[in-house]
Amino acid sequence: MNQANAARADSPMIEIAGLNKWYGDFHVLRDIDLTVARGERIVICGPSGSGKSTLIRCINHLEEHQEGRIVVNGMPMTRDVKRIEQIRRNVGMVFQHFNLFPHLSVLENCCISQTWVQKKPRTEAERTAMEILERVQIADQALKYPGQLSGGQQQRVAIARALCMQPEVMLFDEPTSALDPEMIKEVLDVMVELARDGMTMLCVTHEMGFAKTVADRVIFMDQGQIIEQAPPETFFNHPKSERTQLFLSQILGH
Amino acid sequence: MVDTTTVTEMVAERRPPDLRRGLLGWLQANLFNTLLNGAVTLVTVALLAMVLWPVLQWAVFQADWLGNSREACSGEGACWVFISARFESIVYGFYPGAERWRVDLVFAALAILIAWLAIPRLPAKRWVGLFAMVAFPVIAFFLLVGGVFGLEQVPTGNWGGVMLTLTIATVGIVGSLPIGIVLALGRRSQMPLVRGFCVVFIEFWRGVPLITVLFMASVMLPLFVPSQVEFDKLLRALVGIMFFWSAYMAEVVRGGLQAIPSGQEEAAKAMGMGYWQRMGLIVLPQALKLVIPGIVNTFIALFKDTSLVLIIGLFDLLAIIRSGLTDSDWLGFATEGYVFAALVFWVFCFSMSRYSQHIERRLHTGHRN
Numbered sequence: 001m002n003q004a005n006a007a008r009a010d011s012p013m014i015e016i017a018g019l020n021k022w023y024g025d026f027h028v029l030r031d032i033d034l035t036v037a038r039g040e041r042i043v044i045c046g047p048s049g050s051g052k053s054t055l056i057r058c059i060n061h062l063e064e065h066q067e068g069r070i071v072v073n074g075m076p077m078t079r080d081v082k083r084i085e086q087i088r089r090n091v092g093m094v095f096q097h098f099n100l101f102p103h104l105s106v107l108e109n110c111c112i113s114q115t116w117v118q119k120k121p122r123t124e125a126e127r128t129a130m131e132i133l134e135r136v137q138i139a140d141q142a143l144k145y146p147g148q149l150s151g152g153q154q155q156r157v158a159i160a161r162a163l164c165m166q167p168e169v170m171l172f173d174e175p176t177s178a179l180d181p182e183m184i185k186e187v188l189d190v191m192v193e194l195a196r197d198g199m200t201m202l203c204v205t206h207e208m209g210f211a212k213t214v215a216d217r218v219i220f221m222d223q224g225q226i227i228e229q230a231p232p233e234t235f236f237n238h239p240k241s242e243r244t245q246l247f248l249s250q251i252l253g254h
Numbered sequence: 255m256v257d258t259t260t261v262t263e264m265v266a267e268r269r270p271p272d273l274r275r276g277l278l279g280w281l282q283a284n285l286f287n288t289l290l291n292g293a294v295t296l297v298t299v300a301l302l303a304m305v306l307w308p309v310l311q312w313a314v315f316q317a318d319w320l321g322n323s324r325e326a327c328s329g330e331g332a333c334w335v336f337i338s339a340r341f342e343s344i345v346y347g348f349y350p351g352a353e354r355w356r357v358d359l360v361f362a363a364l365a366i367l368i369a370w371l372a373i374p375r376l377p378a379k380r381w382v383g384l385f386a387m388v389a390f391p392v393i394a395f396f397l398l399v400g401g402v403f404g405l406e407q408v409p410t411g412n413w414g415g416v417m418l419t420l421t422i423a424t425v426g427i428v429g430s431l432p433i434g435i436v437l438a439l440g441r442r443s444q445m446p447l448v449r450g451f452c453v454v455f456i457e458f459w460r461g462v463p464l465i466t467v468l469f470m471a472s473v474m475l476p477l478f479v480p481s482q483v484e485f486d487k488l489l490r491a492l493v494g495i496m497f498f499w500s501a502y503m504a505e506v507v508r509g510g511l512q513a514i515p516s517g518q519e520e521a522a523k524a525m526g527m528g529y530w531q532r533m534g535l536i537v538l539p540q541a542l543k544l545v546i547p548g549i550v551n552t553f554i555a556l557f558k559d560t561s562l563v564l565i566i567g568l569f570d571l572l573a574i575i576r577s578g579l580t581d582s583d584w585l586g587f588a589t590e591g592y593v594f595a596a597l598v599f600w601v602f603c604f605s606m607s608r609y610s611q612h613i614e615r616r617l618h619t620g621h622r623n
Contacts, residue, residue, distance in 0.1 A: 062520055081528070089526035099521035103540050103619060112535060113525035145619040158521075165525055 011074045013038045013169050013200045014059060019068035021054060021224075028054050029065065030224040036169070041201045043211040043232075046221035047247060052204045055221070056171045059202070060091045073168050089117060092162030096174040098154045100146035106133070106157050107142040110164045118165065125164075132160045136190050152183030156190055169200040176207055206251060212236065220244045313593070324584060336587040337594050340578050347414015347569050353406055357417050360394045364424065372609065374616070387428075410488040414569035416598065418488075422495060422560040422570065423602075427553050429496035434503025435542075439533060441508055452504070459501035464562055467494040472566035491563050499556045506548040510541030543617050550610035554603045561599075571595055 012035050019032035028051045036042060044052045057063040059070060061077060061084045070077040072087045101109050110129035114120045120128075133139040136156040146154055155175055162170060172191065176184045188210050195201055195214040205211070211218050211232055218235040220228045220243075228235070228244045239245045275283070286292040316331025319338070327333035337344065346354050367386045370376050398421070401407035413421065440452035459467070471490040479485070514537050522532040542549070564573035575591040578584055 060524055062523060085526045085528060088524060091524070093521075093524040095517060095521065097515075097517055099515075099517035101518065101521070101536055101540075103543065103617075113522075113527060116531050116535060117526045147619055162525070 012036060012071075013040070013073060014202075015069070015071040016059075017069045019055075019058065019065055019070065021051075021058065021063065021065040021067075028224050029058070032068070032224075032226060034219070034226065036200060036202065038168075039198050039200055041195050041199075041214050041216050042203065042219060043215040043217075044202065044204045044219045044221060045206060045208075045211070045247070045251075046227075050221040051224040052221045053173050056093075056173060056202050056204055059171060060088050060093060062093075085117075089165060090168045092165060092167035092170045094155070094158050094162055094170065094172045094175045096178050098146070098151075098158045098178075100154055100158055100161070102146050105143055105145055106138070106149070109146065109157060110161045113161075114164055129160070129164055132163045133157070135163075135193075136160045150183060151179045152186045155179065155183075155187045159187075159190055159194070163194075169202065170194065172201065172203040172205065174204050174206075176205065208236070208252065220247065222247070332590050332593070333587060334590060334594075336578070336584055336590045340574075340584075343415060343578075344571065344574055345416045347418055347574060348412040349408060349414070349417065350406070350412070353400070353408055356397045356400070356405070356408075360397050361417070361420065363390065364394070364420075391428075410486050413488065415574045416571050418563075418568060419560050419571040422492060422563060423557045425492050426495045426499055426556050426560065429492075430499035430503045430552075430556065431549070433496065433500035435507050435538065437500060437504035438507035438511060441504065442511060455497075456501045456504050459498050460505070462498075464495070464498050464559055465565060467498050468562060468566050470494070487566070488568060491566060491568060495556070495560070495563075499552060502552050502555075503549065506545050506552055507541065509548065510543075510545035511537065513544055514541050543614075546610050546614050546617075550606055553606055557603055557606070558599055571598060 014034070014036040016032055016034040019029055019034075020027070021029040032055060034055075044055065046052050054063055058065050059072060064079075073090050075083065075087055077084070077087060100106075101112070104112060107126065107129055110133065111122070111125040114125035114128060115122060118125075130139055130142065133142055136159055138153055138156050138160065141149060141153060141157075146157065149157065159170075159175075175191070176187050179187065184207070188207060191201075191203070191210065192214055201214075203210070203215075215232050217229055218232050219226055220235070220239075220241075222243050228239065228241045230240075235244075236248065239248055274280075285295040312331045314331075316328075318327050318331065318333045318335055320326065321335040322339055324333070324335070326335045342351075342354075346357055349357055367382065367390060370382050371379065371386065376382075396402055397405070398413070399408065399410070437452045437456055440448045441456065443449045443452070468491055471494040472487055475485065475490055518536055518540065519532055522536045527535070561570055561572040563570050564576070569577065572595050575595050579588050579591055
C-alpha cells in the first residue's frame with residue numbers, strides 16, 4: 001500500500017454488494033459481492049461470456065447495473081452524471097483494443113484529459129505525460145500517432161494515458177488478448193512493474209503466469225457469478241470447485 | 255524425415271528495380287500494347303479532335319472579346335462581348351454604382367479570411383477563425399445592407415449577380431454545417447424529446463423539394479404572419495436554404511458518427527470527460543474527417559442550387575444572365591450566357607473539391623486501428 005493512499009486506508013478501494021445486471025432478459029451478473037482493499041491486485045478469469053468484463057465495466061459505469069451497490073474510493077455510485085465523472089477520474093481503464101485516439105499524437109493522447117478534465121496547464125500536463133511515457137519506455141515515440149506504432153507499443157501508451165490521470169485504481173479489460181504473441185511480454189512487464197509500485201489493480205486476463213507473479217487474489221467467474229476466489233497458490237494448485245478445475249485444465253492443459 | 259535448412263547469409267537490402275521506360279515506353283505499354291488497343295486509341299483521339307476542335311474554334315479562336323455592343327460581334331464564333339459589356343451587373347446585380355466598393359471590401363475580406371484559414375503556415379488560426387465566425391458576419395451585414403454610420407441603405411432587392419450567389423452560398427455553407435452537426439448529435443441523443451425533435455426536423459426538411467421551400471418562404475409565410483411584421487425576402491430564402499441543407503448535412507455527419515468505434519467514446523468516458531468534451535475532442539474530429547467528401551459534396555450541391563432562388567425573383571448570377579438574354583439589344587446570345595454561368599459555377603465547385611482532397615491528405619495520420 002503506497003503512502004498517498006495510507007490516509008484513507010480505513011475504507012476499501014472498491015466495495016461491491018449484491019450487484020445484479022441484465023442485458024434485456026439475460027441475467028449477466030448475479031449477486032456479486034466483492035471488496036477490493038487498497039493496494040490489492042486481483043486477477044479475474046473465467047470462460048468467455050461469464051460476465052468478467054461486464055463486472056469491471058460496472059465499476060466505472062461504462063455499464064449500468066440494475067441492482068446492488070458500488071462504492072469506489074468511498075464514493076457511492078449513483079446515476080448522477082457529475083458523480084459518475086468524479087468516480088471515473090479516480091479509476092484508470094485499459095481496454096482490449098487499446099482505444100487510443102487515432103487523430104492525436106501519443107503525447108496528446110496522454111495530455112488531453114489532464115488539460116480538459118483536470119484543467120492542468122499545458123506544460124505541466126506534458127511534463128507528467130513524458131515522465132509516465134518514460135516509465136512505460138515509449139517516450140521516444142511521443143510525437144508519433146497511434147497508427148504508426150505496434151500493438152504492444154499502443155497498449156503501453158494506453159496504460160500511460162490512464163496513469164496520467166493519477167488514478168487510485170486501474171482496471172484492465174483483457175489487455176493482452178488482442179496482441180501478437182511476441183508483444184505480450186512488453187505489456188505484462190509494464191503491468192508487473194505497476195503492481196510492484198503498489199497500484200490497486202483489477203485485471204481480467206487469461207495470462208496465468210501474470211496471475212501467479214503479482215496477484216494477491218484470483219477470482220474465477222462463470223455464468224455471471226463469482227465461483228471461487230483464492231490466493232494464486234491455492235487457486236492453481238488446489239482449486240475447490242469442479243468448474244474451476246475444468247477451466248484450469250482447459251487453459252493450462254496444452 | 256525432413257532435413258533442417260538454414261540460411262548462412264542474410265540477403266542485403268536493395269532498391270526496387272526501375273520500371274519506368276520513358277514516354278515512348280509508357281505509350282507502348284498503356285495505349286498501343288495490342289493491335290486492337292492501338293486502333294481504339296487512334297479512333298478515340300480522332301473523335302476527341304472532332305469534338306474539341308470546333309468547340310475551341312467557337313470559344314477561343316474565332317470568338318470576339320472586345321467591344322460595347324453587338325456590332326462588335328462578327329458572328330463566326332462566340333461573342334464574349336455579351337459578357338464583358340454587362341460584366342458589372344453580372345458581378346454586382348443592381349447594387350448602386352457608387353456603393354460597389356462596399357461589396358468589393360466584403361468579398362476581398364472574405365477571400366483573405368478563407369485563404370488565411372486554409373494556408374497552414376499562417377499563424378493565429380484561432381483568432382482569425384473567431385473573427386471570421388463572429389465579427390466578420392456582423393461587419394459584412396452592415397457594410398452590405400448599410401443604413402448606419404452614414405452608409406446609404408441598399409435594399410436586398412438590389413443585390414444580385416455573383417455577389418448574391420456568393421452571399422447565399424456563404425451563409426448557407428456557414429449556417430448549415432453547425433446546425434447539421436447539432437442535429438446529427440441530437441438524433442443520436444438518449445433524450446427522447448431531443449431525438450424526436452431532430453428526427454422530425456430532419457425528415458421534414460429532407461422530404462420537401464428546395465423549390466417548395468423557397469416558394470413557401472416567399473409566398474406562404476407572409477400569409478401567416480401579421481402584415482406589420484415584414485421579413486426580408488432574401489432573409490426568408492436564406493433561412494429556408496440553411497434549414498434545408500442542414501438536414502442533409504445532419505445525415506452526412508451522422509454517417510461519420512456511426513463509423514467511429516464505440517471504444518473511442520468509452521475511452522473518453524473512462525477518463526472522466528463529459529458529453530461535450532467527448533464529442534468535441536474525440537468523436538467529432540474523427541467523424542468529420544471521415545465524411546469530408548460527403549460534406550463537400552453537400553457544399554457543392556448547395557452552391558449550385560443557389561441558382562434556384564431565381565424562381566422567387568432574386569437575381570443571382572444565373573438570373574442576371576437570363577435577364578440579359580431578354581434584353582432586345584442582345585437577343586440570341588443564350589449559349590455564351592449559359593456557358594459563362596456554367597464556367598463560373600464550375601470554377602468555385604472544382605476549387606472546393608480540390609481543397610477538400612488536400613485537407614484529407616493533410617489530416618491523414620497513419621493507419622487506422
